[in-house]
Amino acid sequence: MAIFSKTCEYAIRAIFFIAHKASAGARVGIKEISAGIDSPEHFLAKILQDLSRKGIVQSAKGPNGGFYLDEAALKRPLADIVEAVDGNGIFIGCGLGLKQCSEVNPCPLHNDFKMIRNQIHDLLQRTAISEFNEDLNLGIASLKK
């Protein structure tokens, strides 16, 4: 088990890629993105369509069209992508899968997991999409393989 679904992994990598490539109003096509992050092209297209509907990413059809991120989108925290794709289960769900788990009716691991969930949430909340552009430019960080 990974932390995120495959869909969400592709989504994050794709958004990073777009943020990195499509600076200053340029647009990136789905072929370039899927090649750039090593993901199945049509599957990624579906994911970006969905994120586009939700306003996480912007898109334009036709020649010179493609995906891009406006000012607001670039500033968004990673948490927004994760929540749009995987929902908030990772932030609030019970580690043992109990529906009613809560402070008053906790599972044995409730408190331990609360800490970890909060850390994941904090991390994703304080990290903006555009934050890795420099590392990607410098080739310090990778989105492929």
Place this chain on the structure above:
Amino acid sequence: MAIFSKTCEYAIRAIFFIAHKASAGARVGIKEISAGIDSPEHFLAKILQDLSRKGIVQSAKGPNGGFYLDEAALKRPLADIVEAVDGNGIFIGCGLGLKQCSEVNPCPLHNDFKMIRNQIHDLLQRTAISEFNEDLNLGIASLKK
């Protein structure tokens, strides 16, 4: 997305239940366990068969048979259950799903996730199966719903 697979959630809850109920050499049947943790009976049977093969839980067939945990099994850390069921992906895998992600070829989130993965690992490693017996006896913690 949850942290663990459904299979793993059932596994942990079942093992907690067995540890709690089957003190002092007693055995618990699959019916009682699945009722006690609110899981599908036959599915859980498969899971426990697997854990039994792997030595995480002990079992005995026939009348008065059932599942139980020997001394060594009770002392095991939760990490052993998780690893037996979900593998070590949650401890070592890349958050963005990259196969080659590492210190020398990190994804943008590599360092942040390393911290979180380590915390999950530490928590599961230092927590023993039997550790929640008291909370369960006192009804402070719940394994159902």
Place this chain on the structure above:
DNA sequence: AATAAAAAAGATAAAAAACTCTTTTATTGT
């Protein structure tokens, strides 16, 4: 207006995960 480019939408397909049902094997007690 015609053409070409590119995302959106629709429809399937394949693989994995979750779950169910039936039969077999081992063990205990009579």
Place this chain on the structure above:
DNA sequence: ACAATAAAAGAGTTTTTTATCTTTTTTATT
């Protein structure tokens, strides 16, 4: 030995996730 009990094993089915392929719509350019 026989009957009853309970896990193990085998063989599905269903649902969800992941992935592919085709057609449609929108837009820019000529």
